[in-house]
Amino acid sequence: MRAGTTLAKDLDSEMLGTASDESKVDEVSFYTNGTFCDLCRGPHVEHTGKVGAFKLMRVGGVYWRGKDTNPQMQRIYGVAFSSKQELHDHLQMLEEAKKRDHRKLGQELDLFIFSELVGPGLPLWTPRGTVLKTELDKYVQELRDQAGFMQVTVPHITKKDLYEKSGHWAKFSDELFKITTREGHIFAMKPMNCPHHTQFYDATQRSYRDLPIRYRESTMVYRDEQTGELGGLSRVRSITQDDAHVFCRYSQVEQEVLSLWDIVETFYATVGIELRVRLSLHDPENRSSYLGTDKQWADVENAMRKIATDRGSAYEEEVGDAAFYGPKFDFMGRDAIGREHQVATIQFDFNQPEGFDLTCINEEGEKERIVMVHCAVMGSHERFLSVYIEHTAGKFPVWCAPEQVRILTVNQTDEIVKTAEDIVDRAKLLGLRVTLDNAQESVGKKIRDSELWKVPYTIVIGEKEAESDEVTPRIRGDMKVGEPTPMKVDNFLKSVANESKARVSKSSI
Numbered sequence: 001m002r003a004g005t006t007l008a009k010d011l012d013s014e015m016l017g018t019a020s021d022e023s024k025v026d027e028v029s030f031y032t033n034g035t036f037c038d039l040c041r042g043p044h045v046e047h048t049g050k051v052g053a054f055k056l057m058r059v060g061g062v063y064w065r066g067k068d069t070n071p072q073m074q075r076i077y078g079v080a081f082s083s084k085q086e087l088h089d090h091l092q093m094l095e096e097a098k099k100r101d102h103r104k105l106g107q108e109l110d111l112f113i114f115s116e117l118v119g120p121g122l123p124l125w126t127p128r129g130t131v132l133k134t135e136l137d138k139y140v141q142e143l144r145d146q147a148g149f150m151q152v153t154v155p156h157i158t159k160k161d162l163y164e165k166s167g168h169w170a171k172f173s174d175e176l177f178k179i180t181t182r183e184g185h186i187f188a189m190k191p192m193n194c195p196h197h198t199q200f201y202d203a204t205q206r207s208y209r210d211l212p213i214r215y216r217e218s219t220m221v222y223r224d225e226q227t228g229e230l231g232g233l234s235r236v237r238s239i240t241q242d243d244a245h246v247f248c249r250y251s252q253v254e255q256e257v258l259s260l261w262d263i264v265e266t267f268y269a270t271v272g273i274e275l276r277v278r279l280s281l282h283d284p285e286n287r288s289s290y291l292g293t294d295k296q297w298a299d300v301e302n303a304m305r306k307i308a309t310d311r312g313s314a315y316e317e318e319v320g321d322a323a324f325y326g327p328k329f330d331f332m333g334r335d336a337i338g339r340e341h342q343v344a345t346i347q348f349d350f351n352q353p354e355g356f357d358l359t360c361i362n363e364e365g366e367k368e369r370i371v372m373v374h375c376a377v378m379g380s381h382e383r384f385l386s387v388y389i390e391h392t393a394g395k396f397p398v399w400c401a402p403e404q405v406r407i408l409t410v411n412q413t414d415e416i417v418k419t420a421e422d423i424v425d426r427a428k429l430l431g432l433r434v435t436l437d438n439a440q441e442s443v444g445k446k447i448r449d450s451e452l453w454k455v456p457y458t459i460v461i462g463e464k465e466a467e468s469d470e471v472t473p474r475i476r477g478d479m480k481v482g483e484p485t486p487m488k489v490d491n492f493l494k495s496v497a498n499e500s501k502a503r504v505s506k507s508s509i
Protein backbone atom coordinates (compact mmCIF):
# COMPACT_ATOMS: atom_id res chain seq x y z
CA MET A 1 0.00 0.00 0.00
CA ARG A 2 1.25 3.47 -0.84
CA ALA A 3 1.69 5.94 1.91
CA GLY A 4 -1.20 8.34 2.15
CA THR A 5 -0.82 12.06 1.63
CA THR A 6 -3.76 13.34 3.61
CA LEU A 7 -2.88 15.24 6.68
CA ALA A 8 -5.89 16.90 8.21
CA LYS A 9 -3.78 19.71 9.57
CA ASP A 10 -2.83 20.72 6.02
CA LEU A 11 -6.44 21.17 5.00
CA ASP A 12 -8.25 24.40 5.65
CA SER A 13 -11.40 24.36 7.73
CA GLU A 14 -13.63 24.88 4.73
CA MET A 15 -12.38 21.68 3.13
CA LEU A 16 -13.00 19.83 6.33
CA GLY A 17 -16.43 21.35 6.71
CA THR A 18 -15.71 22.75 10.16
CA ALA A 19 -16.01 26.24 11.50
CA SER A 20 -12.66 26.44 13.32
CA ASP A 21 -9.14 25.53 12.35
CA GLU A 22 -9.27 22.46 14.46
CA SER A 23 -9.69 19.24 12.53
CA LYS A 24 -12.79 17.27 13.37
CA VAL A 25 -11.41 14.13 11.72
CA ASP A 26 -10.56 11.94 14.66
CA GLU A 27 -10.95 8.55 13.08
CA VAL A 28 -10.02 7.32 9.63
CA SER A 29 -11.35 4.00 8.45
CA PHE A 30 -10.42 1.51 5.72
CA TYR A 31 -12.56 -0.91 3.83
CA THR A 32 -10.92 -4.05 2.56
CA ASN A 33 -12.13 -6.26 -0.22
CA GLY A 34 -9.84 -9.19 -1.03
CA THR A 35 -6.55 -7.57 -2.00
CA PHE A 36 -8.05 -4.12 -2.45
CA CYS A 37 -7.87 -1.75 0.47
CA ASP A 38 -9.64 1.57 0.27
CA LEU A 39 -9.67 4.66 2.46
CA CYS A 40 -13.42 4.62 2.56
CA ARG A 41 -16.31 3.82 4.85
CA GLY A 42 -17.60 1.11 2.54
CA PRO A 43 -19.41 -1.05 1.86
CA HIS A 44 -18.19 -2.23 -1.54
CA VAL A 45 -19.69 -4.97 -3.67
CA GLU A 46 -17.46 -8.03 -3.58
CA HIS A 47 -16.85 -8.01 -7.32
CA THR A 48 -18.34 -6.40 -10.42
CA GLY A 49 -20.15 -9.65 -11.20
CA LYS A 50 -22.51 -8.73 -8.38
CA VAL A 51 -23.60 -5.60 -10.18
CA GLY A 52 -26.68 -6.59 -12.10
CA ALA A 53 -27.23 -3.38 -14.01
CA PHE A 54 -25.51 -0.04 -14.11
CA LYS A 55 -25.56 3.18 -16.03
CA LEU A 56 -23.00 5.95 -16.23
CA MET A 57 -24.93 9.14 -15.64
CA ARG A 58 -22.51 11.97 -16.29
CA VAL A 59 -18.90 13.06 -16.15
CA GLY A 60 -17.56 16.20 -14.63
CA GLY A 61 -14.20 17.93 -14.18
CA VAL A 62 -13.05 18.35 -10.61
CA TYR A 63 -9.90 19.65 -9.01
CA TRP A 64 -7.90 17.41 -6.76
CA ARG A 65 -9.37 18.10 -3.31
CA GLY A 66 -11.59 20.84 -4.71
CA LYS A 67 -8.76 23.40 -4.99
CA ASP A 68 -8.45 25.15 -8.35
CA THR A 69 -4.66 25.34 -8.05
CA ASN A 70 -4.51 21.52 -8.02
CA PRO A 71 -4.55 19.33 -11.16
CA GLN A 72 -7.90 18.66 -12.78
CA MET A 73 -9.38 15.19 -12.93
CA GLN A 74 -12.43 13.53 -14.40
CA ARG A 75 -15.16 12.35 -12.08
CA ILE A 76 -17.54 9.73 -13.42
CA TYR A 77 -20.96 9.40 -11.86
CA GLY A 78 -22.90 6.18 -12.16
CA VAL A 79 -25.66 4.20 -10.52
CA ALA A 80 -25.86 0.45 -10.05
CA PHE A 81 -28.69 -1.88 -9.09
CA SER A 82 -29.01 -5.59 -8.58
CA SER A 83 -31.46 -5.97 -11.47
CA LYS A 84 -32.27 -4.31 -14.77
CA GLN A 85 -35.81 -3.72 -13.58
CA GLU A 86 -34.63 -1.73 -10.57
CA LEU A 87 -32.34 0.35 -12.77
CA HIS A 88 -35.20 0.93 -15.20
CA ASP A 89 -37.52 2.00 -12.36
CA HIS A 90 -34.89 4.34 -10.99
CA LEU A 91 -34.29 6.00 -14.36
CA GLN A 92 -38.00 6.39 -14.85
CA MET A 93 -38.32 7.97 -11.43
CA LEU A 94 -35.57 10.46 -12.32
CA GLU A 95 -37.33 11.28 -15.58
CA GLU A 96 -40.60 11.83 -13.74
CA ALA A 97 -38.85 13.88 -11.05
CA LYS A 98 -37.44 16.17 -13.72
CA LYS A 99 -40.91 16.82 -15.12
CA ARG A 100 -42.24 17.52 -11.65
CA ASP A 101 -39.37 19.70 -10.48
CA HIS A 102 -41.02 22.29 -8.25
CA ARG A 103 -38.75 25.06 -9.50
CA LYS A 104 -39.93 24.41 -13.05
CA LEU A 105 -43.60 24.03 -12.08
CA GLY A 106 -43.39 27.01 -9.75
CA GLN A 107 -42.53 29.15 -12.73
CA GLU A 108 -44.94 27.51 -15.20
CA LEU A 109 -47.86 27.75 -12.78
CA ASP A 110 -46.81 31.20 -11.51
CA LEU A 111 -46.59 30.18 -7.85
CA PHE A 112 -43.43 31.90 -6.62
CA ILE A 113 -40.46 33.85 -7.89
CA PHE A 114 -36.99 34.75 -6.74
CA SER A 115 -35.64 38.23 -7.26
CA GLU A 116 -31.96 39.03 -7.39
CA LEU A 117 -32.64 42.32 -5.68
CA VAL A 118 -34.45 40.63 -2.79
CA GLY A 119 -31.78 37.97 -2.46
CA PRO A 120 -31.19 34.23 -2.62
CA GLY A 121 -33.27 31.92 -0.48
CA LEU A 122 -36.05 34.50 -0.13
CA PRO A 123 -38.99 33.31 -2.25
CA LEU A 124 -41.71 35.78 -3.17
CA TRP A 125 -45.14 34.19 -3.32
CA THR A 126 -47.30 35.35 -6.22
CA PRO A 127 -51.09 35.70 -5.85
CA ARG A 128 -51.57 32.11 -7.06
CA GLY A 129 -48.86 30.71 -4.82
CA THR A 130 -50.24 32.65 -1.89
CA VAL A 131 -53.68 31.10 -2.38
CA LEU A 132 -52.17 27.61 -2.41
CA LYS A 133 -50.04 28.29 0.66
CA THR A 134 -52.90 29.94 2.55
CA GLU A 135 -55.44 27.20 1.79
CA LEU A 136 -53.07 24.48 3.00
CA ASP A 137 -52.34 26.43 6.14
CA LYS A 138 -56.02 27.15 6.76
CA TYR A 139 -56.64 23.43 6.84
CA VAL A 140 -53.89 22.81 9.39
CA GLN A 141 -55.21 25.62 11.57
CA GLU A 142 -58.77 24.33 11.35
CA LEU A 143 -57.62 20.93 12.57
CA ARG A 144 -55.71 22.60 15.37
CA ASP A 145 -58.61 24.75 16.45
CA GLN A 146 -60.72 21.63 16.76
CA ALA A 147 -58.06 20.35 19.17
CA GLY A 148 -58.26 23.49 21.33
CA PHE A 149 -55.44 25.67 19.98
CA MET A 150 -55.51 29.46 20.14
CA GLN A 151 -53.80 31.69 17.62
CA VAL A 152 -51.12 34.14 18.77
CA THR A 153 -48.87 36.62 16.98
CA VAL A 154 -45.31 37.61 17.85
CA PRO A 155 -42.87 40.16 16.38
CA HIS A 156 -40.18 39.12 13.94
CA ILE A 157 -37.24 40.72 15.73
CA THR A 158 -36.31 39.98 19.28
CA LYS A 159 -33.68 40.88 21.84
CA LYS A 160 -30.67 38.63 22.13
CA ASP A 161 -31.61 37.93 25.77
CA LEU A 162 -34.54 35.70 24.83
CA TYR A 163 -32.34 33.38 22.78
CA GLU A 164 -29.64 33.32 25.43
CA LYS A 165 -32.20 32.08 27.88
CA SER A 166 -33.66 29.52 25.45
CA GLY A 167 -30.23 28.16 24.53
CA HIS A 168 -30.58 29.07 20.84
CA TRP A 169 -27.94 31.80 20.99
CA ALA A 170 -25.24 29.35 22.05
CA LYS A 171 -26.48 26.57 19.77
CA PHE A 172 -27.45 28.36 16.55
CA SER A 173 -25.62 31.68 16.74
CA ASP A 174 -24.15 31.26 13.24
CA GLU A 175 -27.58 30.83 11.73
CA LEU A 176 -29.09 33.92 13.32
CA PHE A 177 -29.57 37.12 11.36
CA LYS A 178 -28.34 39.71 13.84
CA ILE A 179 -29.29 43.34 13.98
CA THR A 180 -27.58 46.10 15.96
CA THR A 181 -29.94 48.94 16.76
CA ARG A 182 -28.91 52.58 16.65
CA GLU A 183 -28.68 52.45 20.42
CA GLY A 184 -26.26 49.56 20.21
CA HIS A 185 -28.61 46.79 21.35
CA ILE A 186 -28.37 43.42 19.66
CA PHE A 187 -31.51 41.92 18.21
CA ALA A 188 -32.04 38.90 16.00
CA MET A 189 -34.58 37.96 13.37
CA LYS A 190 -36.50 35.15 15.05
CA PRO A 191 -35.20 31.71 14.00
CA MET A 192 -38.11 29.99 15.78
CA ASN A 193 -41.18 30.84 17.82
CA CYS A 194 -41.02 28.55 20.83
CA PRO A 195 -39.16 30.99 23.12
CA HIS A 196 -41.73 33.70 22.36
CA HIS A 197 -44.63 31.39 23.10
CA THR A 198 -43.16 30.62 26.52
CA GLN A 199 -43.63 34.32 27.30
CA PHE A 200 -47.39 34.06 26.83
CA TYR A 201 -47.45 31.18 29.24
CA ASP A 202 -45.21 32.97 31.69
CA ALA A 203 -47.18 36.22 31.67
CA THR A 204 -49.21 35.10 34.71
CA GLN A 205 -48.93 32.33 37.29
CA ARG A 206 -50.91 29.37 35.90
CA SER A 207 -52.93 26.87 37.85
CA TYR A 208 -53.08 23.18 36.94
CA ARG A 209 -56.73 23.85 36.11
CA ASP A 210 -55.68 26.12 33.21
CA LEU A 211 -53.66 23.36 31.55
CA PRO A 212 -53.10 22.31 28.82
CA ILE A 213 -52.64 25.70 27.17
CA ARG A 214 -52.19 25.47 23.41
CA TYR A 215 -50.85 28.19 21.12
CA ARG A 216 -50.56 28.11 17.36
CA GLU A 217 -49.07 30.49 14.86
CA SER A 218 -48.12 30.28 11.20
CA THR A 219 -45.36 32.77 10.79
CA MET A 220 -42.06 33.36 9.12
CA VAL A 221 -38.74 32.61 10.78
CA TYR A 222 -35.33 33.49 9.40
CA ARG A 223 -32.14 31.48 9.22
CA ASP A 224 -28.85 32.47 7.70
CA GLU A 225 -28.34 29.41 5.52
CA GLN A 226 -25.22 29.35 3.39
CA THR A 227 -25.81 30.45 -0.19
CA GLY A 228 -24.38 27.23 -1.61
CA GLU A 229 -26.94 25.18 0.28
CA LEU A 230 -30.00 27.04 -0.93
CA GLY A 231 -32.13 25.32 -3.53
CA GLY A 232 -35.58 26.27 -4.82
CA LEU A 233 -38.03 26.04 -1.95
CA SER A 234 -36.28 23.05 -0.36
CA ARG A 235 -33.95 25.25 1.61
CA VAL A 236 -34.65 28.93 2.11
CA ARG A 237 -33.76 31.76 4.46
CA SER A 238 -37.31 32.95 5.11
CA ILE A 239 -39.21 29.94 6.37
CA THR A 240 -42.94 29.98 7.09
CA GLN A 241 -43.54 27.63 9.99
CA ASP A 242 -46.90 26.27 11.04
CA ASP A 243 -45.80 26.16 14.61
CA ALA A 244 -47.74 25.08 17.68
CA HIS A 245 -46.88 24.61 21.33
CA VAL A 246 -48.70 22.86 24.11
CA PHE A 247 -47.88 23.72 27.72
CA CYS A 248 -49.02 20.91 29.99
CA ARG A 249 -48.24 18.65 32.94
CA TYR A 250 -46.23 15.46 32.51
CA SER A 251 -49.42 13.51 33.11
CA GLN A 252 -51.07 15.21 30.12
CA VAL A 253 -48.33 14.68 27.55
CA GLU A 254 -49.58 11.38 26.21
CA GLN A 255 -53.07 12.71 25.51
CA GLU A 256 -51.65 15.82 23.84
CA VAL A 257 -49.18 13.94 21.65
CA LEU A 258 -51.91 11.56 20.53
CA SER A 259 -54.18 14.43 19.63
CA LEU A 260 -51.39 16.10 17.61
CA TRP A 261 -50.64 12.78 15.95
CA ASP A 262 -54.30 12.64 14.83
CA ILE A 263 -53.94 16.07 13.24
CA VAL A 264 -50.80 14.99 11.38
CA GLU A 265 -52.47 11.81 10.14
CA THR A 266 -55.64 13.56 9.03
CA PHE A 267 -53.73 16.22 7.12
CA TYR A 268 -51.45 13.78 5.31
CA ALA A 269 -54.32 11.43 4.47
CA THR A 270 -56.09 14.38 2.81
CA VAL A 271 -53.04 15.42 0.77
CA GLY A 272 -52.42 11.79 -0.17
CA ILE A 273 -48.95 11.40 1.29
CA GLU A 274 -48.21 8.15 3.12
CA LEU A 275 -46.39 8.45 6.44
CA ARG A 276 -43.72 6.49 8.25
CA VAL A 277 -42.93 7.34 11.87
CA ARG A 278 -39.48 7.73 13.34
CA LEU A 279 -38.71 8.21 17.02
CA SER A 280 -35.64 10.43 17.13
CA LEU A 281 -33.57 9.90 20.27
CA HIS A 282 -30.51 11.59 21.72
CA ASP A 283 -27.04 10.16 21.19
CA PRO A 284 -25.50 9.27 24.57
CA GLU A 285 -22.02 9.39 22.94
CA ASN A 286 -22.58 13.02 22.05
CA ARG A 287 -24.02 14.06 25.38
CA SER A 288 -22.74 17.66 25.28
CA SER A 289 -25.04 18.47 22.36
CA TYR A 290 -28.13 18.09 24.52
CA LEU A 291 -29.56 19.90 27.53
CA GLY A 292 -30.97 18.05 30.56
CA THR A 293 -29.88 15.06 32.64
CA ASP A 294 -29.46 11.39 31.67
CA LYS A 295 -32.40 10.45 33.84
CA GLN A 296 -34.67 13.04 32.21
CA TRP A 297 -33.76 11.77 28.76
CA ALA A 298 -34.30 8.15 29.73
CA ASP A 299 -37.71 8.98 31.25
CA VAL A 300 -39.07 10.98 28.35
CA GLU A 301 -37.69 8.64 25.70
CA ASN A 302 -39.45 5.77 27.42
CA ALA A 303 -42.61 7.83 27.62
CA MET A 304 -42.41 8.44 23.85
CA ARG A 305 -41.98 4.71 23.21
CA LYS A 306 -45.02 4.02 25.33
CA ILE A 307 -47.10 6.57 23.40
CA ALA A 308 -46.22 5.00 20.05
CA THR A 309 -46.88 1.51 21.37
CA ASP A 310 -50.20 2.49 22.92
CA ARG A 311 -51.23 4.02 19.66
CA GLY A 312 -50.37 0.76 17.93
CA SER A 313 -48.22 2.54 15.35
CA ALA A 314 -45.18 0.99 13.77
CA TYR A 315 -42.12 3.18 14.28
CA GLU A 316 -38.37 3.07 13.99
CA GLU A 317 -35.85 4.52 16.38
CA GLU A 318 -33.09 6.82 15.21
CA VAL A 319 -30.32 7.64 17.64
CA GLY A 320 -28.82 11.12 17.38
CA ASP A 321 -31.73 12.87 15.68
CA ALA A 322 -33.40 14.33 18.78
CA ALA A 323 -33.73 18.10 19.23
CA PHE A 324 -31.25 19.54 21.74
CA TYR A 325 -34.14 19.99 24.18
CA GLY A 326 -35.87 16.61 23.84
CA PRO A 327 -36.80 13.54 21.76
CA LYS A 328 -39.31 13.77 18.92
CA PHE A 329 -41.49 11.90 16.52
CA ASP A 330 -40.55 12.69 12.95
CA PHE A 331 -42.95 11.80 10.20
CA MET A 332 -41.48 10.74 6.89
CA GLY A 333 -43.76 11.27 3.90
CA ARG A 334 -43.61 9.14 0.76
CA ASP A 335 -44.48 11.09 -2.39
CA ALA A 336 -46.22 9.92 -5.56
CA ILE A 337 -42.98 8.78 -7.17
CA GLY A 338 -41.69 6.94 -4.14
CA ARG A 339 -39.29 9.46 -2.63
CA GLU A 340 -39.25 10.02 1.10
CA HIS A 341 -39.15 13.43 2.79
CA GLN A 342 -39.22 14.48 6.39
CA VAL A 343 -42.48 16.33 6.91
CA ALA A 344 -44.25 16.71 10.26
CA THR A 345 -42.74 16.59 13.74
CA ILE A 346 -43.98 16.31 17.33
CA GLN A 347 -41.38 17.17 19.94
CA PHE A 348 -41.22 16.61 23.65
CA ASP A 349 -39.42 19.44 25.44
CA PHE A 350 -38.52 19.31 29.12
CA ASN A 351 -35.65 21.78 28.79
CA GLN A 352 -37.12 25.09 27.73
CA PRO A 353 -39.62 24.94 30.63
CA GLU A 354 -36.55 24.65 32.91
CA GLY A 355 -34.74 27.49 31.18
CA PHE A 356 -37.75 29.76 31.41
CA ASP A 357 -38.81 28.38 34.80
CA LEU A 358 -42.34 27.53 33.66
CA THR A 359 -44.57 26.14 36.38
CA CYS A 360 -48.16 25.67 37.36
CA ILE A 361 -49.64 25.62 40.85
CA ASN A 362 -50.73 22.05 41.50
CA GLU A 363 -53.49 20.54 43.68
CA GLU A 364 -51.25 20.86 46.75
CA GLY A 365 -50.74 24.55 46.13
CA GLU A 366 -47.11 23.97 45.13
CA LYS A 367 -45.19 25.02 42.06
CA GLU A 368 -44.87 22.14 39.59
CA ARG A 369 -42.57 22.10 36.54
CA ILE A 370 -44.49 21.72 33.29
CA VAL A 371 -43.43 20.45 29.85
CA MET A 372 -43.82 21.77 26.32
CA VAL A 373 -44.84 19.83 23.25
CA HIS A 374 -43.90 21.35 19.89
CA CYS A 375 -45.69 20.34 16.73
CA ALA A 376 -45.32 21.38 13.11
CA VAL A 377 -47.63 19.72 10.61
CA MET A 378 -46.29 20.99 7.30
CA GLY A 379 -43.19 22.19 9.11
CA SER A 380 -41.75 24.73 6.74
CA HIS A 381 -44.43 25.74 4.23
CA GLU A 382 -41.70 26.26 1.67
CA ARG A 383 -40.18 22.83 2.07
CA PHE A 384 -43.59 21.20 2.27
CA LEU A 385 -44.62 22.94 -0.94
CA SER A 386 -41.45 21.79 -2.69
CA VAL A 387 -42.63 18.27 -1.86
CA TYR A 388 -46.32 18.83 -2.50
CA ILE A 389 -45.87 20.54 -5.87
CA GLU A 390 -43.79 17.57 -7.04
CA HIS A 391 -46.12 15.05 -5.40
CA THR A 392 -49.13 16.42 -7.28
CA ALA A 393 -47.16 17.48 -10.36
CA GLY A 394 -48.98 20.81 -9.96
CA LYS A 395 -52.42 19.20 -10.21
CA PHE A 396 -53.78 20.55 -6.94
CA PRO A 397 -57.10 19.30 -5.62
CA VAL A 398 -59.95 21.72 -5.96
CA TRP A 399 -59.83 22.86 -2.30
CA CYS A 400 -56.36 24.35 -2.57
CA ALA A 401 -56.10 24.99 -6.33
CA PRO A 402 -55.31 28.67 -6.97
CA GLU A 403 -57.89 28.67 -9.78
CA GLN A 404 -60.78 26.24 -9.31
CA VAL A 405 -62.98 26.97 -12.32
CA ARG A 406 -62.14 28.60 -15.64
CA ILE A 407 -64.93 29.82 -17.88
CA LEU A 408 -64.27 30.05 -21.61
CA THR A 409 -66.36 31.89 -24.17
CA VAL A 410 -66.90 30.49 -27.66
CA ASN A 411 -67.12 34.00 -29.10
CA GLN A 412 -67.65 37.56 -27.99
CA THR A 413 -71.36 38.00 -28.73
CA ASP A 414 -73.22 39.97 -26.06
CA GLU A 415 -75.37 37.07 -24.92
CA ILE A 416 -72.43 34.71 -24.43
CA VAL A 417 -70.22 37.24 -22.67
CA LYS A 418 -73.10 38.29 -20.41
CA THR A 419 -73.85 34.67 -19.49
CA ALA A 420 -70.17 33.97 -18.75
CA GLU A 421 -69.87 37.07 -16.57
CA ASP A 422 -73.04 36.15 -14.75
CA ILE A 423 -71.62 32.68 -13.97
CA VAL A 424 -68.44 34.29 -12.64
CA ASP A 425 -70.56 36.39 -10.26
CA ARG A 426 -72.59 33.40 -9.10
CA ALA A 427 -69.39 31.39 -8.52
CA LYS A 428 -67.87 34.20 -6.50
CA LEU A 429 -70.95 34.36 -4.30
CA LEU A 430 -70.23 30.74 -3.40
CA GLY A 431 -66.64 31.68 -2.55
CA LEU A 432 -65.14 29.93 -5.58
CA ARG A 433 -61.91 31.01 -7.24
CA VAL A 434 -63.02 31.51 -10.80
CA THR A 435 -61.59 33.21 -13.88
CA LEU A 436 -62.99 34.14 -17.26
CA ASP A 437 -61.12 33.65 -20.52
CA ASN A 438 -62.88 35.89 -23.02
CA ALA A 439 -59.92 36.32 -25.37
CA GLN A 440 -60.44 36.37 -29.13
CA GLU A 441 -58.89 32.94 -29.55
CA SER A 442 -60.22 29.59 -30.70
CA VAL A 443 -61.96 27.46 -28.06
CA GLY A 444 -59.39 24.75 -28.73
CA LYS A 445 -56.55 27.07 -27.77
CA LYS A 446 -58.37 28.23 -24.65
CA ILE A 447 -59.02 24.65 -23.56
CA ARG A 448 -55.35 23.78 -24.03
CA ASP A 449 -54.38 26.82 -21.98
CA SER A 450 -56.66 25.78 -19.16
CA GLU A 451 -55.10 22.31 -19.27
CA LEU A 452 -51.60 23.77 -19.12
CA TRP A 453 -52.60 25.72 -16.04
CA LYS A 454 -53.95 22.43 -14.61
CA VAL A 455 -57.28 24.04 -13.69
CA PRO A 456 -59.61 21.46 -12.06
CA TYR A 457 -62.79 22.52 -13.90
CA THR A 458 -63.25 24.24 -17.23
CA ILE A 459 -66.59 25.19 -18.70
CA VAL A 460 -67.24 26.42 -22.20
CA ILE A 461 -70.04 28.92 -22.81
CA GLY A 462 -71.64 29.01 -26.27
CA GLU A 463 -75.12 29.79 -27.49
CA LYS A 464 -76.60 26.53 -26.23
CA GLU A 465 -75.23 27.06 -22.72
CA ALA A 466 -76.43 30.68 -22.69
CA GLU A 467 -79.96 29.58 -23.59
CA SER A 468 -80.28 26.54 -21.35
CA ASP A 469 -78.27 27.70 -18.31
CA GLU A 470 -76.70 24.25 -18.47
CA VAL A 471 -73.03 23.30 -18.81
CA THR A 472 -71.00 20.15 -19.37
CA PRO A 473 -67.87 20.65 -17.26
CA ARG A 474 -64.48 19.46 -18.44
CA ILE A 475 -62.81 17.75 -15.48
CA ARG A 476 -59.04 17.48 -15.06
CA GLY A 477 -58.01 13.87 -15.72
CA ASP A 478 -56.69 12.91 -12.27
CA MET A 479 -59.97 13.96 -10.61
CA LYS A 480 -62.35 12.42 -13.08
CA VAL A 481 -64.56 9.57 -11.92
CA GLY A 482 -67.15 9.37 -14.72
CA GLU A 483 -68.15 11.13 -17.94
CA PRO A 484 -69.94 14.38 -17.08
CA THR A 485 -73.34 15.14 -18.64
CA PRO A 486 -75.04 18.54 -19.01
CA MET A 487 -76.09 20.01 -15.66
CA LYS A 488 -77.62 23.22 -14.38
CA VAL A 489 -74.99 25.89 -13.73
CA ASP A 490 -76.03 26.28 -10.09
CA ASN A 491 -75.76 22.54 -9.48
CA PHE A 492 -72.30 22.51 -10.99
CA LEU A 493 -71.13 25.45 -8.89
CA LYS A 494 -72.60 23.98 -5.71
CA SER A 495 -70.86 20.65 -6.37
CA VAL A 496 -67.51 22.39 -6.73
CA ALA A 497 -68.10 24.40 -3.55
CA ASN A 498 -69.01 21.21 -1.66
CA GLU A 499 -65.94 19.34 -2.91
CA SER A 500 -63.82 22.24 -1.85
CA LYS A 501 -65.36 22.32 1.60
CA ALA A 502 -65.00 18.56 2.04
CA ARG A 503 -61.41 18.70 0.71
CA VAL A 504 -61.83 15.67 -1.50
CA SER A 505 -59.41 14.90 -4.29
CA LYS A 506 -61.88 13.28 -6.72
CA SER A 507 -64.69 15.00 -8.55
CA SER A 508 -68.25 14.32 -7.47
CA ILE A 509 -69.54 15.20 -10.94
Ligand SMILES: [Zn+2]
Pocket (backbone or CB within 6 Å): 192, 193, 194, 243, 244, 245, 374, 375
Ligand atom coordinates in the same frame (compact mmCIF):
# COMPACT_ATOMS: atom_id res chain seq x y z
ZN1 LIG B 1 -41.30 25.00 18.86
